[in-house]
Amino acid sequence: MEIIVYGIINSITLSLMALGFTLVYSISRLPNFAHGALYITAGYFTWLFINKFAGFPYPFAIIAALALTSIIGALIYRFILIRVRGMEISEIIASYAIGLAILEGLRWGGLRGMTFTLPTFVTGSFNIMGVSVDYQRIIIVGVGIFIFIVLYLFTHFNRIGLALRGIAQDERAAMMLGIDSDMTAIVSLAIGSGLAGFAGVVLLPLGNIIVEVGYNVLIFAIAVCVVGGLGSWGGTIIASFVIGFAQILTEFFLSSHYQMVVALLAIIIILLIKPSGLFGKQKELEERV
Amino acid sequence: MEMMRRERIDRGIKVRTEGIYAISSIREVLYLLGPRLILIVGMISLPFILELAPYWKRVVNIMCVYSLIALSFDFLANYVGLVCLGGAFFVGIGGYIAAIFNVYLSFPIYVSIPLATICGAIFCTLMLLPCLPLRGVYFAIVTLMYPLFFTRVIEALNILGGTNGITGLSSFPNQYVEEYTIIIVTLLFLFGMRRFVTQDIGLVLRGVKDNDQAVRASGISIAYMKSLAVFIASVMGCFAGAYIAHLYMWSGISLFALDFSIIPIASVVIGGGGTLVGAIIGSVILVPLSEILRAFGTFRIVIYCIILTLVIVFKSEGLMIYLQRKYHQFERWVKV
Helix, strand or coil, X not given: CHHHHHHHXXXXXXXXXXXXXXXXXXXXXXXXXXXXXXXXHHHHHHHHXXXXXXXXXXXXXXXXXXXXXXXXXXXXXXXXXXXXXXXXHHHHHHHXXXXXXXXXXXXXXXXXXXXXECCCCCCCEEEECCEEEEHHHHXXXXXXXXXXXXXXXXXXXCHHHHHHHHHHHCXXXXXXXXXXXXXXXXXXXXXXXXXXXXXXXXXXXXXXXXXXXXHHHHHHHHHHHHXXXXXXXXXHHHHHHHHHHHHHHHHHHCXXXXXXXXXXXXXXXXXXXXXXXXXXXXXXXXXXX | CCCEEEEEEECHHHHHCCCHHHXXXXXXXXXXXXXXXXXXXXXXXXXXXXXXXXXXXXXXXXXXXXXXHHHHHXXXXXXXXXXXXXXXXXXXXXXXXXXHHHHHCCCCHHHHHHHHHHHXXXXXXXXXXXXXXXXXXXXXXXXXXXXXXXXXXXXXXXXXXXXXXXXXXXXXXXXXXXXXXXXXXXXXXXXXXXXXXXXXXXXXXXXXXXXXXXXXXXXXXXXXXXXXHHHHHHHHHHHHHHHHHHHHCEECHHHHCCHHHHHHHHHXXXXXXXXXXXXXXXXXXXXXXXXXXXXXXXXXXXXXXXXXXXXXXXXXXXXXXXXXXXHHEEEEEEEC
16 A cells, blocks of 8 residues: 555656656757756755745745746756757757756755755645655645646647647747747746756755755656657656656665666666657657667 | 958968878978877876976876776767767776776786776676667766766665775886876877777768768668777776776775766867867866866866856867867958
8 A cells, every 4th residue: 555655656756857857858859957957956946035035935935936947947048058959969968067067056055964955835644545644745746736737738728838839749840830949949948947946846845955866856857758758748657657666666675775776777678678768659760770 | 341251271281291292391291290299299298297296197197087088978979979978987887897806806907907998898888788779868868877876876785895985906016107007098099099980980980970871771780880889988988997996096986976977078078079189188178177176176067067068059169170270271361
């Protein structure tokens, strides 16, 4: 029973981490290696708003932090990535360098140790089917499902969302219909960073805000995206359940040190068996040489 | 209004030195040999110049180590099209294997370094094999993960000395051996790789980068070519790792540290990607800079990343290509 409950929670956690990365990649084909950095940045901003500008209520702090993170994402695209768009090597190096600069800058600025924690939204815990779960984890599951629904509605019933999907499916045809490719890329990066930040704000109350978490998040996000098929949304959710349950099972039967091993093994196995991921059918020819 | 534009023309001497006429006069010979001699003589005489500053002699060793890793990054990225975000992976594997051979199996140093280089390279190639038949960002992703992954595994399982690392590797017999090993190997690899990429096989590798379908249509296996390239690159990386483990007489998880991944990338981008010499020039600039900035701690990485981003966005050709242009060509203004 514990396995099922915590498996679901872990899976939703992973998919929250991965959603921003997969959104940016599916729309603008940019591997955003600064994803983990944005996750930490949002948590740090929230902490800053609460503790340094006294009197900021928690919800407002979160909203302000998310807005700032989205703006950072948009600025990264507008001033840096837009100039190297299409050059794969430069895209990867530039986004990775930005992410590293943010993370190591924060580490240098003193973001280490146990001092940086966010309060949970609601403290306490209750029992589901004999398993004790604290409210924060319940909120994560609720928020995760809520985000999936909002994203689905946004991309199916909204002009901007439809434009994003158009660019994702066929960039040239979408451009012929008057959709601005750079504009959608900016929007996608803003939303992607916002989602990374959102994941950070929701998940970070469970632990400390430390730089290493940023690297882990990037790796888990990438693992989920590769297993699900880069740029496939349905695949991302399925893959996060696969990896999430695999992690919980190894944690239950072996030890919690193996989370990273599971993520990496998942990538290796999927690259060996079905490189385009669980749901990346139409891209198979494109990616396999 | 008269429009002017800048025109670039090859220097006469450059054209003359392209064929057999290069040996017609001492001037042409010097034009060809000059830059190469400056590099070789400069590198070889560095330990003598720095005789009075022993600390900086150490820096020269580290500089050569970074040049080797940068060379392997440059080769993989600009000749085969594989972006390796984890140079630290090669370094760590090379260092640990050297430590295993030297400490656990007590091989002498002149056996353990070559053996670690070859075994490490085979191991790295095998580990990277799953992502080689694929296009796209997979190689970058997997190489990004491996150094973190191995750090975690070593910490978690507490194998190979755990967080303390393996101590007690034998050192080099004397300081000159220590220095000239790495300097000569770096120069050999530099000129060897320059020769290698102009051979037929180098052409095929560039074909893999630019148009893999054409290579495949010629009946050449892309996965094989890529794994060969990865093997060559990891030979360089693993040698650097084995050397650095013996230099510090210690091999620990800091061999998987971020420095070994990011400084080589930065030096290639600054030095000029695709020139191979640029990798060395970049590390000659960056590594002493990093020693000067040592007081700043991890802030150094921030500085590299900012330099890296600025160069890649605004001046992506790099230093070496700029210098080559100035050396081989002259400019003049002409009417349009």
